Amino acid sequence: MEKKNSHNHIVGYGTYIFVWLTLVALTALTVTAASFDLGNFSIVVALGIASIKGLLVLLVFMHLKFDDKMFRIFVFVAFLTLTIFLVLTFSDYSFIR
């Protein structure tokens, strides 16, 4: 049964090429955005675009969109854990000064 869920779906070339084009466009966007002085906002834009790109790679290239739901929960929890590490430690650091 699991085999059916996670192994029967073959992603077509078209889907991959579309995602690749989107990734290239987002790369162009992030480079263009960096040429403007957005002040404090620029890091938010840079990380925001990088996150969208990362998510696209995870969902389509790494098949999470088509695999068993378990994998999505799995990866979500892993990233959530990492985010907690990053946010808590960083906020701790930024307030001690």
Added chain:
Amino acid sequence: MNQIAEATVNTHVHRDDVGAKIGMWLFLFTELILFGGMFLAYAVYRFTYRDFFALASKELDVFVGLINTLVLLTSSLTMAMSITALRKGDKKLSLVFLGTTILFAFLFLVNKYFEWSAKFEHGLFPGSNELLSLPRGEIIYFGLYYVMTGLHALHVIIGIVILVFMFVFVLKDKVNQDYYIMLENSGLYWHLVDIIWIFLFPLFYLIH
């Protein structure tokens, strides 16, 4: 009777593709934590030495970084298409895509080699007098730059070794239309290397 039954069972190939994939993801999580720690160090030091980071990053060539970003994105595309080709039964096309992925991986390293050589020529390498004469914030920026992109480059090298093995396996039909989990897991590794670069690029090359 019992023995015969047992013998029949033993001829079955023991495999658990879903289990193999879970294992691969677990490994990737350890990679995530490894790089995550470095990104945290980066965040803390960038917060402390904002202006120095912005100044030091001017030394990096955005164009070179952009080319390498496009190279890795495209290699991810060919990696993904290689799996699709194999699953559709087109071994030859799968090998072409896999070979292209390996080629792009090499291209990334060649680009990196020239990038680093240029830095070295300017005297900007870890421990050099030139680098140590810079303000502390810039030294830390270059320290993080060399460690993080260096570790990433090491992953690209390991990725090439894995993909070369996969190329041979597909060639010898050890990895085939019915048994492709190894290729899929290698792909997962390769895409993770891509994701890490997606974050490294803006954080080191595109700072103001």
